[in-house]
Amino acid sequence: MSLIGIRQIIPAATKYFRYPLTIGTFQYCTRTTSDPSNVLNDLTDWETLNKKKKISKAMKAYLERAKEHDEFMKRQQFEYNIGKRHLANMMGEDPELFTQKDVERAIEYLFPSGIYDPAARPSMRPPEDVFPARKAAEFDEAGRPHHCLFYTGKPNFFKLLHDAADHLQQLYKYEDQVIRKKATPDPNGNLQLGGSMWVNKDQLEQLLVEKISDLEYDNFKVVMERLVSLPYSYRYKDFIEKFRKPLAVQKFALEIPKPNYDEEGRAYITTYECLRKKARGDVTIRSPGTGKITINKKDITYFDDVQSREQVLFPLIFTGMQNRVDVECNVEGGGPSGQSGAIRWGIAWGLRSFVDKDMLQQMQVAGLLTRDHRRRERKKPGQPGARKKPTWKKR
Template sequence: MTSGSRTMFALHHLATLSTFCRCFQAFDGARSLSLGIQNSSKINSVKSYLKNIEKNEMILSIEKKEYENGRKFLAQIMGYDPVHFTPEQVNEAIEYLLPSSLYTKRARPVFKEPHLVFPPQKQLQCDVNGRPLNSYFYTTHQNFHKIMNEAIYKLEEIKLHFDQSYFNRTTVKPTLKEVHYATSSDFMSKINLMKMINETISDAQYKQWLVLMKRLSEHPLSYLVEEFIQHYKAQICGPTSEIKLPEPFMDSVTNRKCVQAFGQKKNSLAEVTLYMPGTGDFTVNGARLLEIFPELGNREQIVFPLQQTNTVGKVDIIATVSGDGSSSLANALRLAIARCLASMLPIDQGKNRLLVTGLLSQDNRFAERKQPGQRKARKKPIWKAR
């Protein structure tokens, strides 16, 4: 190769190298620009989130000051000590000072703390780089799918433990508890579940969660995950010690444990004597249940406490009813049976389950009187403009 050709080759190589360097610099500049745009967008999103949090905290602080000032002023009006003015007394004062005849309680005036009125704000769900902290972030219901997966993992864990106890002969077989057939009333309602996870779910999603929790609680080894199940059980409202129940005693004639209870609905009264153990005999006023209550709905209402406590065919009942109306008689009889079962059975099987389903609640409603100028209590004559 001559000196001229070598010079031309070197110049061509330098030109190619300079072109490659310019292209690489342009690519690196575009890449750094795109990364800068992404980082700036992430920083802006974090700034926007922090700004919203500061705005929400500022609103809550202002509302708290106004609430405290209003609470102190309300205590002075009612003659209470502002320091020991409880929320229950606040509600009573509002009901006394601002009486309302509105039927819907949500439409009545209230005076509550700000954190009970304003919805809670979700925490930051991504890190500094913008990556979601929750692995279920892209499911649009991350908290719901998280508890669903936790329940599935718990179920598979106890199923594997159950299988290994039989496959491995050296392992001592676990003690199996009596299968408890759970009902939908054993677990928290859809509204309470949405409050817990701070998300809105559909009825189909709630049914899926309910079926999964029932399968988990009905497994023979469910006591291994009892803490997880109890976390989603329905909470009993109010202390259970306030409900007075009759004391069971031994019948000298039949030598069986028995208890007597009363029930009332409007002008209907029911007196029940329940014997345990029994064969399922049910007599009302000396006759069969079908003869006194021919309607299917009334019989289902009466047997409902027995179904909830799984005592159908295991007790004998002798009842006496008096009053008018078939549905009121059935309601009074159901209340008396529920009180007998709550007194006779253990707390977990009887009292707690009946409290959750509302079978131990006394219905004190009466028929409303006829209003003057109207045809009935609520029925009014047809109004015509002309």
């Protein structure tokens, strides 16, 4: 993979991971440090305060911890900024305009690492990404908690379950009302959840600013699935969608390139970087054609086995274009299965410019437009293969 390729991938990845953090207005989240005096005025029981006239020990301890944490974060931020300036100077760029994206690129360049696990490679990220957010004070000066579920230990999580259960009850009631009135259900109001999935455990933890166990995450999913399964669940669409995460964006229909024209007036399109296993290649499709296929300056007999030939023809036969376009490919690396797979994807990707919208959808459902990114899994030390273990002997 090229450096340029990595640079394109990384911002997308960071955006994805930052996604839960951007929802700052989330109601269960008490992490935003609002003006403390304001909160205290609203929620402090002044009678108790007058009796004691002292800040509780818990509050005192909290204030100390908060101060310490603030100082720590300030120091970290300062160090991060200095590091960023150093990197910018090393790269010969303007330190003022140096962004996180540039930092990642600089580290990639200055500290090239072949370490297998991405998490173990050198990185420099802003401190708010590295150190998890903390909750603001959950109790007033007298030491009495704000939240009614404070003593569950996980108030935000249980508030979420409580709300979901409440919504369930409301929906049952509403359904009964509709049946009683003999009204027909609203045909427009249904939930489209096809393009998204539930947030995973880590993201939910970030949303709630609380650690939850696997069992609790399963409970969350059970409750939400039950809520979604009800016929009138669209009434709580906002609530449900807060915990949905969009699936990988379907690019296939968006950025279809316009074909170029050669001297003979034929439309052509070239797809570069067709990858599968260790094979890589490029595929050119010319539009008014006779179905001529050229692979590394040979015809389809470049592949000895029938299976690979079938794979090359797969997108052409699927779209019914086998006699209407010419295909030229260059492939190198890998074996017949990888090379034919790379060509298959390249042809399918290039054919997008020559087929109609319905066919595009059909190709998507057939999985022809999905890049097969799987690679050979590495061998692990202490065992004969990637997954294979030596025969188990008791002793």
